[in-house]
Amino acid sequence: MPRAGLPAHALRALLKVHGAKARKVGQSELHIVDLPPGLSEKAVVNVLARNPHLKFAELDYRVAPSFATNDPYAGSQWHLANIGVPAAWDTTLGTGVTIAILDSGVDATHADLAAALVPGWNFYDNNSDTRDVYGHGTKVAGAAAAVANNGAGVAGVAGGARLMPIRVTDTSGLAYTSTVAQGLTYAADRGARVANASFAMYDRFSVKSAAQYMKDKNGLVMMSAGNTGTQNTAAATTSLITVAATNSANARASWSSYGPAVALAAPGVSIYTTTRGGGYAAVDGTSFASPVTAATAALLMSARPELSSTQVEDLLYRTAIDLGAAGRDPYYGYGRIDAAAAMRAALSVTPAPDTQPPVAGITNLAGGSVVSGLVPIDVAASDNVGVARVELQVNGTTVAIDSTAPYGFSWDSSGVPNGSASVTAVAFDAAGNRGTSSAVVVSVSNALVSAMADSTAPTLSIVTPVPGPVAGTVSVSTNASDNGGAAGIEQSIYVDNVLKASGKGSTLSFSWNARKVAAGTHVIEARARDAAGNTASTTTLVTTN
Known part of the structure; x- marks a missing residue:
């Protein structure tokens, strides 16, 4: 990144x-x-x-699924009553929420899954064929959202939710960190609210970054803790929810991995679910504790769609049954999920308006510094609820946006004239509150481009977004260069012919709220003009749901 x-x-x-x-x-x-x-x-x-x-x-690592054993003769869905799912079903079955299943694919012909499926993608072969090539994905999908109340088979925890199959594995069921990161981004860009990846990848930066990307778009990612029965020393993360497995006695399964990253526990022993080819079986593993938790989050999102991903996460944590040592511990996290208690809390919560702005500060750039070329800039930002994004502004123009902590930028100082430049960082939270850092005034000193007749237009590109579907808050950024030097470039960004941002230099960015526009195709256009008056423009097409 x-x-x-x-x-x-x-x-x-x-x-x-x-x-x-x-x-x-x-x-x-x-x-x-x-x-x-x-x-x-x-x-x-x-x-x-x-x-x-x-x-x-x-x-790019290849990881096996968190799958333990398979007993084809166990037939009880004990886990539903154990976590209070029937009580939560009195409110909703998960309607209106899409759960992305990142796995080996899903059997689209299974009678208990077919009606729930929406189109997905195969990132291993890079095509639309999401058939289950190993069998694991169909089991995970059924644990999450096998169709409920259809008079047949089993019921998933969120039996009224939609399922988005995303294949991330090879034919032996092994997934790559790159395919999981692609799958999470794909799901977020298409408006999925929940994603499940039953692979212990919570120590990989790329996966955590993709999970944070989905969380920033109001989604949540659940991931299995693993089945080694040993400690994983990976640090706790707020980007995704790592889930350990419990049995019917509410004790940790002996093979369930543990460590600081574990945030929740859920049933993962003898989970009766769907299998490839139209059948059913009981399965073990944190692979199934994870989708049970993902589906519980989907129930809350269905009942209270206005709640943010952070609020839903908090509800899961504070209503969990505290097992093991008091408070969060490495074996159960905050505790075993309780769907009934979480639903009651979701229905009763009245979110107080957030009026407290974030705090931001530039940490590695001193006032009076002489800079040139690319300048690394680090920003510390915090908020009472959570920082949504940080914008780097130079002389009042936003030149870059970072939505993933730790917040870091590379500022192209050649984009401003030599001399004094004011650099600030502005942090935003989800409620739109903003906090601006103290300005750092530096002296820019770049080699000057010789003055000469200029008939060459600037080179201009839209870096983000790329053509295709977008959802939530979209970072729009452009990049320009010119033979006469970046300092002489003036840029502007339009969405559907409406000016949204303008500024000078090689980069320009702004945040576009795609939730506030009509569903359909939208045109993002960038325009650039150099000091000699030569112009360039480029467009990209995006779609919103």
Whole structure:
């Protein structure tokens, strides 16, 4: 992931040294880097991870599903009563909510799943074929949302929800961090409110970043803790919810992994669910505790669609049955989920209006500094509820937006004239409150471009969004360069022919609320003009639901 504001040509240049090329992941800022044959992935990662203009670089790992055993003769859905699902069903079955299942695909012909399915994508083969190639995905999908009240088979926890099948595995059921990151971004861009990935990847930066991207779009991601029965030392994260497994006695399953990252526990032993080919079986694993939790979140979102992802997460945590040591512990997290209690709390909650602004500060740039070229800028931001995004502004113009902590930018200082420049960071929360840092005034000193007759138009591109579906708050950013120097470029951004942002320099950004526009196709246009009056423009088409 490059730092926000890093010009596209700069990213291409630092990868070109290794003969590498980057593929952008959906509407997010994540990239998958492809290397030429024979080059060491580890060697390149070691170099890129130390580059100050990249947030992180990590290897693409392949991970097995968190699946333990399979007993085809157990036939009781004990877990539904255990967590109070029937009481929650008195309010809703999960209607109106889409749960993305990132797995080996889903059997679309299964009588207990077919009616719930919506189109998804296969990120392993990069096509629309989401048939289950291993069998695991169909079991996970059934635990979450097998159709309820249809007089047949089993009932998923959210038996009225929709299921979006996203295949992220090879034919042996092994998933890659890159395919999971792509799947989460795809689901978020298409308005899914919940995603389940039954693979213990909660220690990978790329997966956590993609999960945060979905959370920023008002969704939640659940992930299985793993089945090693040993401690995983990965740190706790707020990007996703890691789920351990319990049995019918509300004790941790012996094979359930534990550690600081575990946030919740849920039934994961003898979970009766759907199987590929139209059948049913009881299965074990944190692979199934995770979708049970995901579906519980879907019930709350269905009952109270106006609640934010953070509010739903808080409801799950504070209504969980505290097991083990008091408070959050490494075996059960906040405790075993309680769907009935969470639903009661969701129905009774009256969210108080959030009027407290975030706090922001630039931490690594001192006033009076002389800068040139690309300047790394770190920002510390906090809020009583949560920071939604941080904007970097130079001389009052937003040049980059970062929505994933830790907040870091690469400012192209050649985009302003030499001399004094004022740099500020503005943090926003979900309620629209804003907090602005103290201004840091620096002296820009870049090599001057020689003055000469200029008949060449600027080069201009829209970095985000890429063509396709968008949802929620969309970061719109542009990149421009010119033979006469970036400082002489004036840029503007239009949405459906309405001016939304303007400024000078090589980069320009603004946040567009796609929830407030009509469903359909929208035109985003960028325009640039250099100091000699040469102009350029480019457009991209996006769709909203």
